[in-house]
Amino acid sequence: MSIALLIIYCLLQKEQRTWAILLALTVFSLFFLRGEIAEKINVTSFTEGQLTAQVTVKGIPRVNGDSISFQVKHESGERFQVSGMLANENEQNVWNKLRPGDRCTIKGKLEVPNVASNFFEFDYEKYLYQQSIHWIYRINPSQSTCENDPGTWLDQFNDWRMDRIGSIQETYHESTSGLIVALTYGDRYFIDQDVLSAYEKLGVIHLLAVSGMHVGMLTAFLFYVFIRLGLTKERAMELLLIGLPFYAILAGAAPPVIRASSMSFIVLFCLRVKKKVHPLFGIGIVSFLFLMIHPYSLLQLGFQLSFLISFSLLISAPTIRTLYPSYFKQMISVTFIAQLITLPLILYHFFEWNVISLPLNLIYIPFITMVALPSSFLASVFDLFLPSALNLPYYLLQTIVPPIHFSLMYINKWPLGSYIPGKPSGWQLFIMYGVILYILYIWESQCKRWLIRSLILIFIVMISLKMTPYLNAKAVVTMLDVGQGDSYVIELPRRKAVIVIDTGGVIRFSNEPWQKRKNQFDTGKDIVVPYLKAKGISSIDQLVLTHGDHDHIGGAEGIVRQIPVKELLYGNGPITKEGENQVLRSFFEEGTKLSFVESGYSWSYGDNDFIILSPFSDKKEEDINERSIVIAASIEGVKWLFTGDLGEKGERRIIEQYPNLRVDILKAGHHGSLTSSSEALLDHIMPKVVLISAGRNNRHGHPHPEITSRFEARRMKIYRTDLNGAVQFIWSQGDINVETMLESDKTGP
Structure with a gap:
């Protein structure tokens, strides 16, 4: 990016065009050298295992219900990401007093960060690596002690920042305080999760x-x-030059903050010394220096979006001012260019774009610029010196912000507007940016009917992306890694149908109010939905919930809130758990068709057949596992058996009722428990491949060694989510390819 900016700057200066290539080579060589150095020094001197260490707290600690997390710096200079579980409320109160700069003696275990175990999942290990952090330090809070220490000047500054954020959070209503903290201190952590989700999606x-x-x-x-106040312009600029670096730290020091503060610094400095500098040269220098200090920033979305938008608007500014003298038309142009230039990156990282984001930006930009931002600044300043009762900017925000956020969440529920084409490939990104550059070219040239031509091009590209899955003749079955739970996604060729079997679910043992966490993890919302959107799936034809255990249905509500489900299949039998009632009620309220099924129920999509083998209508089982929906499927000629948590009793019934049942791929019952996958069933159906969905180091000991021995004795190929992560079967016309997220396996069954 820096190379491109500097080259374009030189090309714009006609007399310096001959230096463009030399400049590009120089910048590239320097960055390449810096990247090589960064890779060589980004190593750890520690090994996995128990560790007792003296460390210094860096950044702002987070106490989230019964968990705590923060970064520390070891005496050796290496940083760790600390994580711990709090035993009681008193312990929570103690750790709430932790401050930046504090010295701690902590005892725990160094663990390798979790890698992405699902396709298209956020890679936490890579995220930490780019911060030169190689270990998760799992500590026992009760065996760790900390003492107050002022630390460095940066620690003291962060300590003051933490105080100010805490004061706003404790003093003012949560519906408004989160926005004030976000706009003033650059920390969105305190905004309500539903509101933040609406901002993101829209x-x-x-x-x-x-x-x-x-x-x-x-x-x-x-x-x-x-x-x-009577200062001269020169003294005012000098004070601002001193204050800008501190504000960048105060606002979180993220790439957009650094970029904006640095550009303002350069402009003020040039004004102060009475020198002119081309804005493109300024932003090129800022981005280059930023990358020389933090080379991994090049891989971060915040850096990419911030500099890409700024560069695009700087290039377009003369044309915008020439063509559109009115402020409103200029704002439309700026918003349109920003939306257009970032669209490929947004789709690549988030797999979704909302078509109403453009008109919403036209409404919310003035609101943020003219009302929310100045009021938040003033509210933060007033909080320093005045009692909360006299903080008039806060009361203005408290009057306006709640209805604004309510409107956002209401719009977010609209079924229309969401564009989910799937994650674009590399060549699709290349084509998209080629089209975007052409659109910007004909706009700047004001070619005849440029607007109509641009809209037609955008429409063609967006339709082409959306239609790509419908042209794919391959069937795909994915076993997602949802921890100790089940979730399978079946995609039929040419997107004839999408069927999801179970949604996973996290079983929580936190019942006390103090244990409740902000933004709790949800398998449906955080694993299944991102995978579906990355595949371009905007609706589910059938969602099968095999039975009412939370590790099978716990993520269902997180799915239906974001992706429409046409039909929900549930076992015909007594509904005894409150969680079951709540899930079914949620789907009913969303307009999903509820079908209560039993043995004999079937449906087909072309040559792909699905039949329910269990539960049986003549026997109402009390054991919820024995009421599991069991599905026999024939997908592109491959025979599958999905067994839920069915036990040996139900397996015997299936053997009796379906004497000719044969299977190629078996989903092992009950996560590989001893209660399922009996020898009688295995000998009856004779599968070649078995899938086991089980959490890593789960407390149940799944899969049981005796069960895996049964599979191995029959020479069945075993795939396990705790070892392989997500597993994907892709086949067409008899050719099968198996891909595992954590291991490579191309042999197929």
């Missing part, structure tokens, strides 16, 4: 990030205040 989340708009407004405001 494409206005960037308005909550401290960026050029925030820094520019604050700089102009302070410059005006300094002048009114």
Whole structure:
């Protein structure tokens, strides 16, 4: 990016075009060298295992219900990501007092960070690696002690920042305090999760990030205040030059903040020394220096979006000012260009874009710029000096923000507007940016009917992306890694249908109010939905919930809130658990067709057949596992058996009722428990491959060694989520390819 910016700057200066290639080679060589150095020094001197260490707290600690997390710096200089579970409320109160700079003696175990175990999943290990962190330090809080230490000046500054954030959170209503903290201190952690999700899905989340708009407004405001206080322009600019680096730290020091603060610094510095600099040269220098200090930032979305938008708008600014003298038309142009230039990256990282984000931005940009941002700044300043009762900017926000956020969440529930084409491939990204550059070219040239041509091109590209899965003749069955639970996604050729069997679910043992966590993990919302969206799946034809155990249905509500489900299949029998009632009620309220099925129920999509083998209508089992829906499927000629948590009793009934049942691939019952996968069943159906969905180091000991021995004795190929992560079967016309997330296996069954 830096190379491109500097090259374009040189090309714009006609007399310097001959230097463009030399400049590009120089910049590339320097960055390549810096990247090589970063890779060589980004290593650890520790090994996995128990460790008692003296460390210093860095950054702001997070106490989230019964968990705590923060970063520390070891005496050796290496950083760890600390994580621990709190035993009681008193322990929570003690760790709530932890501050940046504190010195701690902690005891725990160094563990390798979790890698992405599902396709298209966020890779936490890579995220930490890019921060030069190689270990998760699992500590026992009761065996760790900390003492107050002022630390470095940066620790003291972060300590003050933590105090200010805490004061706003404790003093003001949570519906507004989170927005104030986000806009002033660059921390979105305290915004309600449903509100934040609406901002993200509707494409206005960037308005909550401290960026050029925030820094520019604050700089102009302070410059005006300094002048009114009697300072000369020179002294005012000098004070701002001193203060900008501190504000960048105060606002979280994320790439957009650094970029905006650095650009403002360069502009002020040039004004102060009375020198002119081309904006493209300025942003090129800022991005290059940023990458020389933090080379891994090149791989981070925040850096990519921030500099890409800024560069695009700087290039387009002269044309916008020439063509559109009115402020409203300029705002439309800026919003359109920003949306257009970031669309490929948004689809690549989030797999979704909302078509109403453009009009929403036109509404919310003025709201944030003219109301929310200045009021948040003033509310934060007033909080420093005045009692909360006199904080008038806060009361203005408290009047306006709740209905604004309510409107956002209401719009977020609309079924229309969401565009989910799937994660674009590399060549699709290349084509998209080629089309975007052409659109910007004909817009700047003001070619005849450029707008109609642009809209037609955008429509063609978006339809082509959306239609790609419908042209794929391959069938795909994926066993997702949802921990100690089940979830399978079946995609029929040419997107004839999408069938999901179970949704996983996290069983929680936190019942006390103090244990409740903010933004709790949900397998449906955090694993199944991202996978579906990455595959371009915007609706589910059938969702089969095999039975009412939470590890099979716990993620269902997280799915139906985001992806429509046409039909829900549930076992015909007594519904005894409150969780079952709640899930079924949620789907009914969303308009999903509820079908209560039993043995003999079947459906087909072309040559792909599905039949329910269990539960049986003549026997109402009390054991919820024995009421599991069992599905025999023939998908592109391959025979599958999905058994839920069916036990040996139900297996015997299936053997009796279906004497000719044969299977190629078996989903092992009850996560490989001793209660399922009997020898009688295995000898009857004779599978070649078995799938086991079980959590790593789960407390049940699944899969049981005796069960895996049964599979091995029959020379069955075993795939396990705890070892292989997600497993994907892709086949067409008899050719089968098996891909595992954590291991490579191309041999197939």
